[in-house]
Amino acid sequence: MTNPICKEMEPLWERYLRGECTPEExxxxxxxxxxxxxxxxxxxxxxxxxxxxxPSTPSEESIPSTGKQQRWMRRAKWRNRVSTAFNLFSAFILLSILSGITTGLLYGLGGSSSTSERLPKVLGTAVGMTVPNLNVNSGGVSTGFYFNLSMDYKMSKQIGRQQELYGILHGDMRFNLLNVKREWFGGGYQSNLYFAYPETSGSLTDEDRQYEQERDSEVWKALEMLPEGTVSELAVSLDATYSLEEIYAMFQHYDMDIVWYAFDTGLEQASARQGNFLSGWSGELWGMSSDLMLRYANYSSGLEVWGDGPAKEQAFLRGLQELQKNERWVRKIVHANPKLQERIEYVSEHGARSYGLIVTGPTKELLKLRENEHITRPALGETDWWNWYQTSYSSVQY
Incomplete structure (x- = not known):
C-alpha cells in the first residue's frame, strides 16, 4: 500500500514526474x-x-526522461559539494581561532619569563655582546595563527651623539623552531672595527710589528685628514686588561663617549695567538654596550657615565648567564660555539676586565688618543657630520 500524496504535492505530482513543471514549481x-x-x-x-x-493509465509520457534524471543527479551532487565545502571552511575558521588563542597562551603566559618577553631580550643581548657598538633597540613581538611568533627590532649604532639605523633583526618562531634574519638597509653590514689582545704583541716578528705600526699610522693619519666638523667611531686596543674604574681614570678627561667594552673571558688569548683579530660576529669577541649594561644592572636610578664600574662588570656577567639559559637561540646569532659556561666560570673567578673600547666623539678629540700610552692599536669605524650636541627634537619616518 502506498502513502497518500501530501496536499502541497498533489497538484504538482504528475507534472513533476514528467518534468513539465515551471522553474518556480x-x-x-x-x-x-x-x-x-x-x-x-x-x-x-x-x-x-x-x-x-x-491512478492513471501507464504511459511513456509519465516516465521521467533520462535528461531529467541526470539533471536531478547533478543538482544532488552540487548540493553535496557545497555542503562539504561549507563544512570544511567552517572547520578551518574554527581551527584558526582556536590556534590563535592557543598560540597567544603558549608564548605569552609567564610574564617576564614568557617566550614573547625572553626572545627579543636574548637576541638583542646576543647581538649587543658580540658585535661592537651595534644595539638592538625599538621593535615589537606579535603572535599569529598556528603557533607562529614573529619579532622585528631595529639595529643601530651610536656615531657621535646620534643613533644611526643600520638594519632590522627579524625573528620567526613556529613550534619553538627559531629562524633569524638580518635585513641591512645598505644591502650589507661592513665594519672595520677589531681588537688586538694585549699579550700577543710580544710574539710578533719584526716584520709583522712594522706592518702593524704602518697600519696604525694610517688610522691616525685619516683622523688628521678628516675635517674639524665631524664625529667618528674608533676602536682602541689597550696594553693590558683593566677594571672599568681604572679605565675611567685613564680616559675621563677626553670629550668622548665609551659606547662598547671588550671584555676578557679567558678564551681570547688562544684565538689571538693564531694571528686572528678579534672582531664582531665571530663568536670570539665578547663585550657589552653601555645600553645593555643599563638593562642588566640592578640600579633603578641609572648608572654614572664615568663611574659605577663594579655594577657594570656585574651586568656583563649577568648578560652571559642570561645567554647561557637560552643558548640554542644564541646560536642563531653566533654560529660558532659560544662556550658560555667556560666564559662565565672565568669571569666569575677573575672578574670582568676590559682590553679594548669603542669610543665616539669629535674627530679631533679622538686624534688626541694617539698620545695615550695605554693604547696599542686603533681601528677607524664610521664618520659623520657634526652632531656632538643634544637635539631638542628628533623624528624618523619609515
Whole structure:
C-alpha cells in the first residue's frame, strides 16, 4: 500500500514526474521533498519502477526522461559539494581561532619569563655582546595563527651623539623552531672595527710589528685628514686588561663617549695567538654596550657615565648567564660555539676586565688618543657630520 500524496504535492505530482513543471514549481516541489519523507519515498519508488504512482493509465509520457534524471543527479551532487565545502571552511575558521588563542597562551603566559618577553631580550643581548657598538633597540613581538611568533627590532649604532639605523633583526618562531634574519638597509653590514689582545704583541716578528705600526699610522693619519666638523667611531686596543674604574681614570678627561667594552673571558688569548683579530660576529669577541649594561644592572636610578664600574662588570656577567639559559637561540646569532659556561666560570673567578673600547666623539678629540700610552692599536669605524650636541627634537619616518 502506498502513502497518500501530501496536499502541497498533489497538484504538482504528475507534472513533476514528467518534468513539465515551471522553474518556480520545481523549486517548490524539491523544497517539499526535502521536508517530507513520505513523498520522497514515493518519488524513489516511482523512479525505481519508472512509472507514476498516481491512478492513471501507464504511459511513456509519465516516465521521467533520462535528461531529467541526470539533471536531478547533478543538482544532488552540487548540493553535496557545497555542503562539504561549507563544512570544511567552517572547520578551518574554527581551527584558526582556536590556534590563535592557543598560540597567544603558549608564548605569552609567564610574564617576564614568557617566550614573547625572553626572545627579543636574548637576541638583542646576543647581538649587543658580540658585535661592537651595534644595539638592538625599538621593535615589537606579535603572535599569529598556528603557533607562529614573529619579532622585528631595529639595529643601530651610536656615531657621535646620534643613533644611526643600520638594519632590522627579524625573528620567526613556529613550534619553538627559531629562524633569524638580518635585513641591512645598505644591502650589507661592513665594519672595520677589531681588537688586538694585549699579550700577543710580544710574539710578533719584526716584520709583522712594522706592518702593524704602518697600519696604525694610517688610522691616525685619516683622523688628521678628516675635517674639524665631524664625529667618528674608533676602536682602541689597550696594553693590558683593566677594571672599568681604572679605565675611567685613564680616559675621563677626553670629550668622548665609551659606547662598547671588550671584555676578557679567558678564551681570547688562544684565538689571538693564531694571528686572528678579534672582531664582531665571530663568536670570539665578547663585550657589552653601555645600553645593555643599563638593562642588566640592578640600579633603578641609572648608572654614572664615568663611574659605577663594579655594577657594570656585574651586568656583563649577568648578560652571559642570561645567554647561557637560552643558548640554542644564541646560536642563531653566533654560529660558532659560544662556550658560555667556560666564559662565565672565568669571569666569575677573575672578574670582568676590559682590553679594548669603542669610543665616539669629535674627530679631533679622538686624534688626541694617539698620545695615550695605554693604547696599542686603533681601528677607524664610521664618520659623520657634526652632531656632538643634544637635539631638542628628533623624528624618523619609515
Amino acid at each position: 520545481e523549486r517548490q516541489a524539491e523544497a517539499h521533498l526535502e521536508q517530507c519523507p513520505a513523498c520522497q519515498e514515493r518519488l524513489d519508488g516511482a523512479m525505481a519502477a519508472q512509472a507514476p504512482l498516481v
